[in-house]
Amino acid sequence: MSGIFISFEGPDGAGKTTVIEALLKKIATITNKEVLVTREPGGSEIAEEIRQLILDPKHTEMDDWTEALLYAASRRQHLIEVIQPALAADQIVLCDRYVDSSIAYQGNGRQLGMEKVKQLNDFAIQGQLPQLTLYLDVPVEIGLQRVKKLGAGFDRLEGQELAFHQRVREAYLKLVEENEDRIALVDATQPIDDVVAKCFAKIQQLVK
Ligand SMILES: Nc1ncnc2c1ncn2[C@@H]1O[C@H](COP(=O)(O)OP(=O)(O)O)[C@@H](O)[C@H]1O
Numbered sequence: 001m002s003g004i005f006i007s008f009e010g011p012d013g014a015g016k017t018t019v020i021e022a023l024l025k026k027i028a029t030i031t032n033k034e035v036l037v038t039r040e041p042g043g044s045e046i047a048e049e050i051r052q053l054i055l056d057p058k059h060t061e062m063d064d065w066t067e068a069l070l071y072a073a074s075r076r077q078h079l080i081e082v083i084q085p086a087l088a089a090d091q092i093v094l095c096d097r098y099v100d101s102s103i104a105y106q107g108n109g110r111q112l113g114m115e116k117v118k119q120l121n122d123f124a125i126q127g128q129l130p131q132l133t134l135y136l137d138v139p140v141e142i143g144l145q146r147v148k149k150l151g152a153g154f155d156r157l158e159g160q161e162l163a164f165h166q167r168v169r170e171a172y173l174k175l176v177e178e179n180e181d182r183i184a185l186v187d188a189t190q191p192i193d194d195v196v197a198k199c200f201a202k203i204q205q206l207v208k
């Protein structure tokens with residue numbers, strides 16, 4: 001594989017979508033490589049159908065491990081159908097959420113255990129980790145406030161209690177500590193231009 005695989009992590013409202021959009025233009029100024037922006041399920045029909053099952057608010061009886069397994073299954077399908085072909089074609093892949101989301105949300109948010117959820121995902125992704133993960137860090141309240149302002153309804157995960165989101169952030173911070181060589185923390189409470197600049201600087205190191 002000759003492309004570059006970069007994932008973006010952080011809670012809803014951290015700024016992932018906004019930052020990726022801005023980075024797209026900046027990256028075009030430093031390389032001729034094509035840039036693919038994707039997020040699970042990424043237009044894969046199978047991955048999409050799996051995801052519908054997870055997020056449907058009427059599925060209140062869904063077991064937490066079933067949720068984790070379905071996320072891993074959807075992730076694998078997106079990896080095989082979308083990410084790997086792009087990397088094989090020498091593209092830069094910007095992926096909005098990947099394996100660290102499961103470790104944070106199911107591992108610590110749902111309290112299944114970060115290590116167990118990591119192992120489950122290792123099975124699904126077979127070692128295909130991003131070269132770089134940009135974790136956009138914001139206090140829970142700020143992230144939720146930004147999402148609320150947008151006026152979109154909460155899905156089955158976003159509607160969780162504050163303590164859930166707090167556990168998710170703690171997990172992300174632990175992942176940053178344990179994966180210093182892959183995950184970079186970016187303070188996403190800063191003005192959006194600063195957040196974009198910090199992310200771009202990290203990407204430049206990889207592309208050059
Ligand atoms: N650094 C920032 N400062 C202020 N507002 C921001 C910042 N980053 C994002 N926002 C705003 O927060 C909202 C959510 O951003 P978004 O990019 O959709 O986050 P995510 O994709 O991580 O859920 C948007 O209205 C966006 O304009």
Ligand SMILES: [Mg+2]
Pocket residue numbers: 016017018096
């Ligand atoms: Mg988004």
